[in-house]
Amino acid sequence: MVLAEVYDAVMDHVDYDRWARYLHTCLETHGESVTSILELGGGTGSLAVRLQPMGGYRYVMTDGAPAMVRQARQKVDAAGLPIRCDVAGFTTVSLQGLGRKDGFDAIVLVYDGLNYLRQIDEVRLCLERVRRCLRPGGVAVVDHATPANSEDHDREFFDRGTVEGTSYVRCSRYDAGTGLHRTTFDIVHAGTHYKEEHVQRPYAPAAIEDAIEQSGLHVSAAYDGFTFDPAHERSHRVHWLLERRKQ
Numbered sequence: 001m002v003l004a005e006v007y008d009a010v011m012d013h014v015d016y017d018r019w020a021r022y023l024h025t026c027l028e029t030h031g032e033s034v035t036s037i038l039e040l041g042g043g044t045g046s047l048a049v050r051l052q053p054m055g056g057y058r059y060v061m062t063d064g065a066p067a068m069v070r071q072a073r074q075k076v077d078a079a080g081l082p083i084r085c086d087v088a089g090f091t092t093v094s095l096q097g098l099g100r101k102d103g104f105d106a107i108v109l110v111y112d113g114l115n116y117l118r119q120i121d122e123v124r125l126c127l128e129r130v131r132r133c134l135r136p137g138g139v140a141v142v143d144h145a146t147p148a149n150s151e152d153h154d155r156e157f158f159d160r161g162t163v164e165g166t167s168y169v170r171c172s173r174y175d176a177g178t179g180l181h182r183t184t185f186d187i188v189h190a191g192t193h194y195k196e197e198h199v200q201r202p203y204a205p206a207a208i209e210d211a212i213e214q215s216g217l218h219v220s221a222a223y224d225g226f227t228f229d230p231a232h233e234r235s236h237r238v239h240w241l242l243e244r245r246k247q
């Protein structure tokens with residue numbers, strides 16, 4: 001995955017400080033004595049290095065792509081933070097695989113990770129894994145982009161850039177027929193040309209709510225992107241606050 005080399009440059013526009021502040025408030029408001037966090041789909045660790053110091057959390061950051069996790073480890077080491085970085089998939093992650101006996105106090109899976117699962121059954125499987133990795137009483141913050149987001153923005157997006165000798169051209173397109181977003185990256189790295197395609201499915205809030213119900217998690221709140229207002233059918237992003245109930 002050559003994208004990992006240029007991921008931070010491609011995501012230069014993302015305000016990770018804002019993400020971290022918002023998630024920290026969500027965890028403080030909805031969580032109960034949160035001291036440990038598992039992050040799924042954490043990419044190159046940009047959120048982890050901001051969120052972990054906010055609460056001095058015991059923090060495990062994971063991603064399904066080994067190349068992203070390598071980048072995250074470098075970032076975490078450079079920052080000198082106590083964050084463990086591991087490879088783990090959304091539908092296969094387990095406490096045993098992470099070498100833990102006890103569930104986490106909180107799990108975060110944000111910034112389109114869920115949209116990478118193209119079938120709603122995979123979303124349900126992922127949420128079941130989230131439930132099993134939480135301790136009873138633990139909370140999760142899971143978010144996703146919606147079809148309304150794709151419909152209300154330009155259906156096509158194009159940009160290019162160069163970072164330390166590696167250049168990329170990004171082209172993103174939404175197909176309302178298939179309901180899929182396809183983003184292609186043409187990357188020239190160390191003199192070699194690579195092409196990568198990332199396909200995501202925006203989900204309507206009602207579809208995710210069904211999957212949550214089937215996973216055995218409970219909804220504490222569904223927020224309209226980065227606010228504490230209720231999500232609605234035209235929300236562009238929904239942040240779900242989920243709980244694994246104590247029996």
Ligand SMILES: C[S@@+](CC[C@H](N)C(=O)[O-])C[C@H]1O[C@@H](n2cnc3c(N)ncnc32)[C@H](O)[C@@H]1O
Pocket residue numbers: 011040041042043044046047063064065068088089090091110111112113116117
């Ligand atoms: C849009 S990126 C967001 C990364 C990071 N959360 C951020 O905010 O920069 C989505 C991430 O999900 C990861 N991912 C996609 N499918 C996955 C899967 N099935 N299991 C685990 N990680 C996955 C990708 O490798 C990528 O790092």
